[in-house]
Amino acid sequence: MVDLKALHTRLANELDTAIMDVVRSGAYIKGPDVQAFEEELADYLGVRHVIACGNGTDALQLALMSLGLPQGAEVITTAQSFIATAEAAALLGLKPVFVDVKDDYNIDVSKIEAAITAKTVAIIPVHLFGKPCDISGITRLARKFSLYVIEDTAQALGAEYICDGQKMKAGTAGTIGCTSFFPTKNLACMGDGGAVWTNDDELGRRLRMLASHGSEKKYHNTAIGINSRLDTIQAAILRVKLRHLDDFNNRRRAIATIYNKRLADIKDLITLPFFDDSYSRHVFHQYTIALNRGNAEIRDNVRDKLKERGVSSMVYFPVALHKMPVFEADNRRVSLPNAERLMDSVISLPMHTEMKSEEVEYVCQMVHEVLAEVL
């Protein structure tokens, strides 16, 4: 699915130097690369405060902690995401309320208002697979109902959207943005890492304090926080890779363009990713198609047959969040038909920066072959 070693071989000179500089410096925790990376990422995103942290899940947790939300408050999020999005809320005693998705796999903004109650405090949109959500619609609702917006940008770093007529980096229009640097993400380190950002000075201060045991001054802790840090060595790696992020994302977009072109003739069988540059810049963390007919068994059969031909694939995600055992009891009466259909019909095809055009062509040929056989 992804070839991380090939990327690291290509950037070996830059990465080896950055890593060995940290090794020799001895400053493994809170070394100078951490602050430098925070500043460079803040510049790249066009935001005032970036706080590096331990991983993307911590980033979401810190974001919610910093807002001081009351127990039992409701946060609205999408039914199609990685568990962390809802888990961070539930861990803090908040109730995730799931909203259905559209065919582009992102939260259906037209369904959010019906999910808002007197207890709702925030919306957590996820820019899934690298495609930005309808952020103008989300921020409009947030203003109307006085809600915070926490953007899960773990799959979309470097994507762009237009919010109220203004072009911005995905993740920066809401109250707080969060991301992950897990090795397969668009901007990735060689272990765990994450970051959280905001334009609000007071929230920026609180986020930094909470990520550091609730202390601004050592041994004078003022709040219950957590210990969530980005290692210096990971920050040094990320500084190198941030310089290449736009190139990485352009390559992903070029691969998606080949896929879309080569699969266009079977649009009656599969739904291709929605790719419209007029209001957003998709950065294709995943290239995900959906079978228009069939069920999970047929989908899995398609994947098996692709595998026999040397094509690996993944399912993101086989269980919608409201159907997850941990959330099911609270959501027995919730029906989200699109998310429930997609969890049985999606297939993510190989997508990574080092993929060669011939490899993409081969995958497309195999998709044609297998679908002709199975459907």
Ligand SMILES: *Cc1c(COP(=O)(O)O)cnc(C)c1O
């Ligand atoms: C990867 C991911 C996370 C969590 O990131 P970790 O660094 O693994 O904790 C959260 N949300 C989404 C949508 C993700 O893809």
